[in-house]
Amino acid sequence: MNEGTQIVEFFGIPFNVGNIVSGLVSAVIVFVVLFWLSRKIQMKPVGRQNVLEWVVDFTNGIIKNALPDEEGKQFGLLAFTLFVFIFISNQLGLIIELTFNGVEYVKSPTSSPLTTLTLAFMILVLSHYLGVKKFGFKGYFKNTFLSPMPALLPISIFEQFTNFITLALRLYGNIYAGEVLLKLIYNMANSKGVLTYIPAIPLEIIWQGFSVFIGSIQAYVFVTLTMVYISQKVEKE
Amino acid sequence: MNTTFLLSATEQGVAWGDFIFYIVTFLILLALVKKFAWTPITDMMEKRATKISNDIDSAEQARQKAEELVEKRDLALKNSRSEASQIIDRAKKNGEQQKANIVSSAHEEVQTMKANAKKDIQQERQEALDSVKNDVAELSIEIASKIIRKELTADDQKALVDSYIEGLGKQNETR
Numbered sequence: 001m002n003e004g005t006q007i008v009e010f011f012g013i014p015f016n017v018g019n020i021v022s023g024l025v026s027a028v029i030v031f032v033v034l035f036w037l038s039r040k041i042q043m044k045p046v047g048r049q050n051v052l053e054w055v056v057d058f059t060n061g062i063i064k065n066a067l068p069d070e071e072g073k074q075f076g077l078l079a080f081t082l083f084v085f086i087f088i089s090n091q092l093g094l095i096i097e098l099t100f101n102g103v104e105y106v107k108s109p110t111s112s113p114l115t116t117l118t119l120a121f122m123i124l125v126l127s128h129y130l131g132v133k134k135f136g137f138k139g140y141f142k143n144t145f146l147s148p149m150p151a152l153l154p155i156s157i158f159e160q161f162t163n164f165i166t167l168a169l170r171l172y173g174n175i176y177a178g179e180v181l182l183k184l185i186y187n188m189a190n191s192k193g194v195l196t197y198i199p200a201i202p203l204e205i206i207w208q209g210f211s212v213f214i215g216s217i218q219a220y221v222f223v224t225l226t227m228v229y230i231s232q233k234v235e236k237e
Numbered sequence: 238m239n240t241t242f243l244l245s246a247t248e249q250g251v252a253w254g255d256f257i258f259y260i261v262t263f264l265i266l267l268a269l270v271k272k273f274a275w276t277p278i279t280d281m282m283e284k285r286a287t288k289i290s291n292d293i294d295s296a297e298q299a300r301q302k303a304e305e306l307v308e309k310r311d312l313a314l315k316n317s318r319s320e321a322s323q324i325i326d327r328a329k330k331n332g333e334q335q336k337a338n339i340v341s342s343a344h345e346e347v348q349t350m351k352a353n354a355k356k357d358i359q360q361e362r363q364e365a366l367d368s369v370k371n372d373v374a375e376l377s378i379e380i381a382s383k384i385i386r387k388e389l390t391a392d393d394q395k396a397l398v399d400s401y402i403e404g405l406g407k408q409n410e411t412r
Binding site for chain 2: 056114
């Protein structure tokens, strides 16, 4: 947590190198894993195909809870990719943590608030766009902001921001806290030599296992809330 | 610590390039996943779903067909049973008729045989009566001649006896 960040300016745009490298790494891992799982697809599923189909069924189930079938179908790819990407991102920091010259290069991309805010922003924009596309701007405004009663307009507007912020910060907070605690345990292990090194090992193992659990839950929650927010915009209340 | 809090705000300001980077990365990832994993797997799942529903339909059809066949078989069995009983009935009737025919023909035969026998008996009796009649006639003639011969001479008698004997032999021959 004390590692610094390296900012590189590219065409005058500042990039956080650690963030970009870890995001790229997890995207590549996601693609390679999915590519590997989707080879030799058969009518009768065997081995890897079963894993992939299970994940697809899982994300389709999340959509089904929020949206009716025919409307939910078009979000299958989004939910699937989002889930796998966030899941891998959450686990990445637990497996590899690459620090070089005091600069962190590989970690969980989701332990940076900018990453989760980006994803949440994407979802926010997408959901509002879908609302406008479906009802027209007038219908969308009525459905989203004036829907239970016009008097709640300020609350409705405020709700959009809280939705966006909580969606992003929930994921960020969980993963960031997990990584902070992992590093704290690591620091504790190094503080007094063998005396602290040995008890730190089971602690680290337990916390890593718990973080895997948290990462999975957060990926699920993020996708679920995404679908709920989208359904709020495209469904008449 | 406070430098990395929220939005990665550093002395150089927010690294907002990450924002663009993640959007672009995610969109590219979306496209790649769609092309290489999502489309093939969902297509296959769809295909499987239709295949399963088709299989269910065809199984239903096969079941219906089997039911039809069973019905047909039952009907054929019933038909064959009634046919068999018809055949037996006909055979019985035929037997009955044949029996009646045989009996009646036997009756007739017996009747004719009886009639024939009666006729034969009648004829025989007639013949016997006739021969008895002849014998009686001859005997009466003989008696008559014997009575007559007593008044004849010895010679004449002798001649008569001779002639009679002769006549007897002739009569025997003719018989």
